[in-house]
Amino acid sequence: MNAEQLIFYFFAIMLLLSALVVVTSYNLVRSIFLFFVTLFALAAIYVFALADFIALTQVVLYAGGVLILMLFAFMLSNKELLNALKPVKKSFELNHFLGFFIALAFLLILLRLFFGNDFSQLEWIKSSTPISKNDNTIHAIGIQSMTRYLLPFEILSVFLMMSLVGAAHLARKGKKL
Known part of the structure; x- marks a missing residue:
């Protein structure tokens, strides 16, 4: 090791x-x-x-x-x-018993899928290229987020700002509206 x-x-x-x-x-x-x-x-x-x-x-x-x-x-x-x-x-x-039962059922389903399938034979895995240490994924993601996905990126920033304003309002001392 x-x-x-x-x-x-x-x-x-x-x-x-x-x-x-x-x-x-x-x-x-x-x-x-x-x-x-x-x-x-x-x-x-x-x-x-x-x-x-x-x-x-x-x-x-x-x-x-x-x-x-x-x-x-x-x-x-x-x-x-x-x-x-x-x-x-x-x-x-x-x-608690019902939650434990549902979690155990999902675990058994996942284990059956994991051990019952040969993932190396899936088409999308066969057609993919492996990532090397020299790939610049951050550069590619940055270009895509500032060109193709600019509108969703900006909408996400507005949602984050709204959640920050809401958290500040909830934490504010004094009378609530």
């Missing part, structure tokens, strides 16, 4: 463990910070897959934007609202 594989397995294990703690933790602050670790580990996995633009987007948008927005929403939230939350029951109820 070489150094690249060890680093990949380190990030994969870190990704799985931190994601598991995010889902199972009852402490909201701990979940938010471990979500930060999860996002960075996922970005590292993207780097190993030679998806440099996706890794950079993962760090900038999710870790830099969404996670910070979650932290601000938590810090600026009303104390009375947080104190009014009821403690979570730790018993296994019917809705």
Whole structure:
């Protein structure tokens, strides 16, 4: 096993463990910070897959934007609202059983598809060209987003601005309209 594989397995294990703690933790602050670790580990996995633009987007948008927005929403939230939350029951109820059953069914379907198909024989995989380390995918994505996809790109920026204004309005102290 070489150094690249060890680093990949380190990030994969870190990704799985931190994601598991995010889902199972009852402490909201701990979940938010471990979500930060999860996002960075996922970005590292993207780097190993030679998806440099996706890794950079993962760090900038999710870790830099969404996670910070979650932290601000938590810090600026009303104390009375947080104190009014009821403690979570730790018993296994019917809705937990149904959610577990649906998740297990999806897992079995995915495993059957994964082990039942030969992915190397799919036409779109056979016709694709492999990505090399010298490919400049960021340059191609930048040209496409500023020419062909300029209107959706600008609409997305307006939606992000609207969500920022909405978050600032919700966090504002004083009387609500």
